[in-house]
């Protein structure tokens with residue numbers, strides 16, 4: 511992917527790669543005394559996808575908007591790599607930080623290509639370079655540039671517009687992507703597809719991403735790590751999905767992740783060799799026995815067992831050869847270790 515700014519124009523505002531984000535004792539207090547975020551310290555590693563979740567009004571959006579300085583913190587420091595953003599020029603800063611919001615906010619009277627090219631245009635890229643970058647980005651988010659590039663936003667579905675929002679945020683190759691409820695305005699089916707595509711995209715571009723959501727399933731599906739906040743931007747827990755579900759750090763988190771967390775844990779726990787029983791002598795298994803590859807989630811394995819009404823599944827190695835049996839009983843009787851995936 512082309513990430514170098516044109517030497518004649520872009521200046522220091524384009525950066526390559528992904529940057530770590532550090533919040534150091536960051537606080538936002540409004541004049542009326544409301545503490546939206548209280549002394550929050552967090553580190554997001556370069557290339558990591560961190561999800562902020564918590565009840566309405568707990569300060570999620572405020573945290574996000576302090577990172578790109580749409581909101582000024584009352585105190586504390588926010589670092590992008592080792593640069594203090596509270597000292598950076600806000601306009602230049604925002605050109606290096608992609609920002610995706612619910613309902614996208616595309617410019618209605620501009621074509622999709624022009625919308626995607628917004629930041630490159632502000633950075634003074636040449637027309638031809640903007641065109642080719644817009645095409646590349648539309649491709650990346652699964653929209654054919656020849657079909658969608660010349661259209662206007664109202665000629666797209668909600669899910670397609672959302673993808674354009676992501677393409678636009680990535681256009682100038684930002685070091686950080688901030689996403690505020692990016693998928694919540696689309697229906698559940700389109701949403702699941704967008705989430706899946708988004709994970710594929712992230713595997714390709716490896717940006718540092720902070721994403722706000724109300725939806726715990728989305729958080730578990732997308733997050734490398736999840737931040738749970740309570741009122742006043744108080745940090746309740748910062749952990750991998752598996753740890754969060756398996757080891758809630760407080761009564762608040764336990765309640766927040768809810769009663770169906772056993773199911774969610776299955777979804778984030780892979781099949782590992784220690785869960786398997788040996789194959790029968792000679793390796794023969796009944797023809798109708800379902801097969802699941804090692805590394806699939808226990809949730810997927812259980813779903814296969816239930817839909818085929820089987821007690822056991824044949825588990826195969828990466829090369830496809832059977833290596834053991836996984837029983838329904840074994841899945842349901844798992845005594846979870848403290849953290850099956852790692853903190």
Ligand SMILES: Nc1ncnc2c1ncn2[C@@H]1O[C@H](COP(=O)(O)OP(=O)(O)OP(=O)(O)O)[C@@H](O)[C@H]1O
Pocket residue numbers: 540541542544545546564565566567568569570571572573724
């Ligand atoms: N100008 C203001 N003056 C006083 N309080 C404010 C102001 N703006 C926001 N707040 C408060 O800051 C808190 C955090 O708001 P924020 O939008 O960050 O919450 P959120 O977790 O993103 O909420 P939601 O999930 O509902 O979008 C809220 O309690 C809100 O009422």
